[in-house]
Amino acid sequence: MKKSFAVFWKRNLAFANLAIVSNLEYRLNYFIDAIVQPLTTTGIEILLWFAVFKGAHTATINGYGREFYLSYALWAAFFARIATSWMYEFRMIEEIGSGTINSLIVRPMSFYEYYLSQLLGYKFITTVISLIVPIIAAYIFHLPTIYSRMPLAVVLCFYYLILVHTISFLVCCAAFYLTKISSFTVAKNLMFWILTGELFPLDLMPEPFRSKIIALPFSSGVYLPVGFVTGRVGIHEMMNGFVSVTIWLIVLNLLGAWFWKKGLSSYSGTGA
Amino acid sequence: MNIVIETSDLTREYKTYQKPEGLANSLKGIFKREYTSKIALDKTNLKIESGKIIGLVGANGAGKTTLLKILSGLVTPTNGDAKVLGFRPWERKYEFLRQISILLGQKNQLWWDISPVDSYALLAKIYDLDSTVARKRVNDLSEMLQCSHVLNTQLRRLSLGERMKMEIIGALLHEPRILFLDEPTIGLDIVAQENIRNFLAGYVREKEPTVILTSHYMDDIATLADRLLLISKGNIVYQGTVNEFVTNSNSELAQDEKVDFEEVIRRFLETESRIR
Numbered sequence: 422m423k424k425s426f427a428v429f430w431k432r433n434l435a436f437a438n439l440a441i442v443s444n445l446e447y448r449l450n451y452f453i454d455a456i457v458q459p460l461t462t463t464g465i466e467i468l469l470w471f472a473v474f475k476g477a478h479t480a481t482i483n484g485y486g487r488e489f490y491l492s493y494a495l496w497a498a499f500f501a502r503i504a505t506s507w508m509y510e511f512r513m514i515e516e517i518g519s520g521t522i523n524s525l526i527v528r529p530m531s532f533y534e535y536y537l538s539q540l541l542g543y544k545f546i547t548t549v550i551s552l553i554v555p556i557i558a559a560y561i562f563h564l565p566t567i568y569s570r571m572p573l574a575v576v577l578c579f580y581y582l583i584l585v586h587t588i589s590f591l592v593c594c595a596a597f598y599l600t601k602i603s604s605f606t607v608a609k610n611l612m613f614w615i616l617t618g619e620l621f622p623l624d625l626m627p628e629p630f631r632s633k634i635i636a637l638p639f640s641s642g643v644y645l646p647v648g649f650v651t652g653r654v655g656i657h658e659m660m661n662g663f664v665s666v667t668i669w670l671i672v673l674n675l676l677g678a679w680f681w682k683k684g685l686s687s688y689s690g691t692g693a
Numbered sequence: 694m695n696i697v698i699e700t701s702d703l704t705r706e707y708k709t710y711q712k713p714e715g716l717a718n719s720l721k722g723i724f725k726r727e728y729t730s731k732i733a734l735d736k737t738n739l740k741i742e743s744g745k746i747i748g749l750v751g752a753n754g755a756g757k758t759t760l761l762k763i764l765s766g767l768v769t770p771t772n773g774d775a776k777v778l779g780f781r782p783w784e785r786k787y788e789f790l791r792q793i794s795i796l797l798g799q800k801n802q803l804w805w806d807i808s809p810v811d812s813y814a815l816l817a818k819i820y821d822l823d824s825t826v827a828r829k830r831v832n833d834l835s836e837m838l839q840c841s842h843v844l845n846t847q848l849r850r851l852s853l854g855e856r857m858k859m860e861i862i863g864a865l866l867h868e869p870r871i872l873f874l875d876e877p878t879i880g881l882d883i884v885a886q887e888n889i890r891n892f893l894a895g896y897v898r899e900k901e902p903t904v905i906l907t908s909h910y911m912d913d914i915a916t917l918a919d920r921l922l923l924i925s926k927g928n929i930v931y932q933g934t935v936n937e938f939v940t941n942s943n944s945e946l947a948q949d950e951k952v953d954f955e956e957v958i959r960r961f962l963e964t965e966s967r968i969r
Binding site (some may be wrong): 519690 | 707758759762765766767768769771785786790791793794795797800801802803806807811814815816818819820821847920
């Protein structure tokens with residue numbers, strides 16, 4: 422048992438390492454993904470909030486001043502970078518659709534762990550670099566940020582990332598039957614854009630939507646960690662976030678295991 | 694006699710969407726689609742001994758790759774049963790997967806964006822191999838295949854022949870007990886084919902794995918195979934040695950006519966294509 426855990430651990434570190442090594446092979450692509458994309462998103466969000474405050478002719482919205490919203494926009498772009506999976510979900514779908522999955526399922530490892538470790542490895546290396554952008558911006562513009570809360574916020578966001586991967590795994594299982602399903606990813610991620618709180622803080626929503634949407638696990642991706650770091654959310658809500666993600670992880674992983682088994686039994690080993 | 698692969702009534706059926714020509718039919722297909730069934734493998738019964746090289750020969754679409762895919766755990770059969778090293782392959786138990794390897798000549802199995810040495814280091818972790826032992830094995834195999842100079846080059850930048858050598862090293866790194874080789878020399882020039890054939894012959898003599906080999910190059914089969922399995926429309930139609938097969942075929946010919954293995958297979962495949 423001890424040995425098998427050590428093997429599992431070594432193998433998954435190697436997968437995380439693979440993600441880092443293969444992404445660093447294409448330096449410009451990596452640089453744009455880690456720096457240019459978050460800079461662009463942050464710029465757009467900040468401009469949007471400037472426009473909102475200017476147009477509304479008010480100093481506060483929902484009890485918070487402009488600096489709070491600028492800070493939210495800044496950190497939301499950073500956390501949303503962690504909490505979203507486009508590239509690896511597309512790859513997982515493509516592996517099944519094109520049959521390149523053949524080389525993975527005949528090896529003593531699981532498809533789920535292989536991609537989860539790669540996703541975590543890649544997010545880790547991009548997070549370290551992307552973090553430079555909001556830290557410098559918050560310092561220059563004196564935006565409200567509670568740095569001591571950052572570690573817990575990052576932990577919740579990475580924990581939520583496991584749920585994001587589980588959802589990706591469920592989506593890719595559909596490729597066993599439908600082959601090309603990348604439109605699912607686009608539709609799903611657009612929905613998450615709102616549900617995570619990336620577009621705007623979820624506490625701006627009217628009731629009864631507000632409490633219900635915050636109770637969903639998706640708020641743990643952006644709204645809760647960003648709210649925690651910018652002072653909109655307390656520790657109690659953060660703990661609720663951990664509980665919500667845990668419950669959904671258990672349910673969706675059971676569902677995923679079932680779908681995977683069904684999908685593989687109908688798989689025809691495409692292309693070889 | 695140590696049987697390592699055994700199948701009983703192994704059957705696989707595929708369903709395929711038939712799309713009639715034209716835009717109107719594409720629109721119709723949104724609401725209703727017609728599927729046809731094809732039996733790729735039909736009630737196949739096999740027993741394969743340990744340490745033998747089996748040459749699996751048949752026309753395109755005869756069921757060779759389907760049989761290989763089922764025995765390696767890639768595909769689940771529609772009916773029937775199979776045991777490979779005592780495991781049901783499609784259950785994909787780790788203990789089973791650690792002892793087999795499949796090389797699909799038409800697919801890359803190493804990682805495209807990284808160098809082969811990085812791929813082998815990853816494979817060593819996946820198969821839980823000691824890194825020093827794995828590195829030594831890579832060095833030995835690459836020397837035998839004369840490809841040590843490209844081990845550090847990104848896979849995507851290698852020629853087809855070099856890539857195939859890298860794939861072979863990847864497939865043999867964990868010293869599998871069962872090796873499935875699906876057209877390992879496809880697309881290679883005559884010299885490269887011969888090199889790989891000689892390498893495989895030497896490797897098999899030394900390590901004695903059980904090998905199932907499919908190839909459209911009859912030299913591969915004639916040089917390497919201990920036994921021949923001839924497959925036609927999902928059915929095994931001949932099991933025996935290459936020599937017996939040639940002798941039997943020659944005995945059916947006119948007295949002054951003698952043909953070699955390649956010619957017998959060519960005639961068999963021609964008959965096949967006429968019957969289809």
